[in-house]
Amino acid sequence: MTKRTNYYNNLSADYSKPRLISDELRVGLLSNGEKYISLYEQKLPEITSEYSLAQIEQENREWWPSHCEALRQGRGDLLAGEYANSLVYFCADGPFYSKTVAVNREVHWWAILAQPGVTMAWPIVMFNGEVVYSEWNCTDDITKEIIAKGNQTFLRRGHRGACYFKSEQLNFYRDVYASDELLHWIRR
Numbered sequence: 001m002t003k004r005t006n007y008y009n010n011l012s013a014d015y016s017k018p019r020l021i022s023d024e025l026r027v028g029l030l031s032n033g034e035k036y037i038s039l040y041e042q043k044l045p046e047i048t049s050e051y052s053l054a055q056i057e058q059e060n061r062e063w064w065p066s067h068c069e070a071l072r073q074g075r076g077d078l079l080a081g082e083y084a085n086s087l088v089y090f091c092a093d094g095p096f097y098s099k100t101v102a103v104n105r106e107v108h109w110w111a112i113l114a115q116p117g118v119t120m121a122w123p124i125v126m127f128n129g130e131v132v133y134s135e136w137n138c139t140d141d142i143t144k145e146i147i148a149k150g151n152q153t154f155l156r157r158g159h160r161g162a163c164y165f166k167s168e169q170l171n172f173y174r175d176v177y178a179s180d181e182l183l184h185w186i187r188r
Helices: 023-038 053-072 076-081 099-113
Strands: 083-090 118-128 131-140 146-156 163-172
Touching: 023 053, 023 076, 053 076, 053 118, 053 146, 076 083, 076 099, 083 099, 099 118, 099 146, 099 163
Parallel strands: 083 163
Antiparallel strands: 118 131, 131 146, 146 163
16 A cells, blocks of 8 residues: 655645644745745746756745645735746636736636635645646635635746746636625735
8 A cells, every 4th residue: 555645744834724824824924925926037947957956846845835825815916926927827717828817817716715714725735846736625614515626737937937837627616706795805
């Protein structure tokens, strides 16, 4: 039998289940997210001996918890900042070409996933160089029903290159477009 692993070993925070993160850590992770966005370069950096796949993977491991917290907190400003301007985003509604086009659609999903009374978790996350793969779910805090689930793959060239390709499969069990009431929760 294959030995099971904790996907969050050696990461700064565990987002495999709801409510594992302290308030102090939340603040630090959001601050880290702002710092990572500030390192983005318009031109996708080359993978070289000075900027290796090992370094890129380490940067992606550092970034992951800040990404999760940004989603939980409805920080659309940080989520949009994680994308390269030339983002290619494949999903059932797509494809979307450019950060602006993708964010205009994705803001509805962020509003649904980050709404009050719902908590998002990522029980599985895996890293390989510039590839980040995760499986996620959103649970209603009161009824415990799963309101949405899916998986996503990012190609992220570390902090300098940001996410330049994203592929996602989403299943929503309540709502597909966010109401105006929910959209006001997302910071832009």
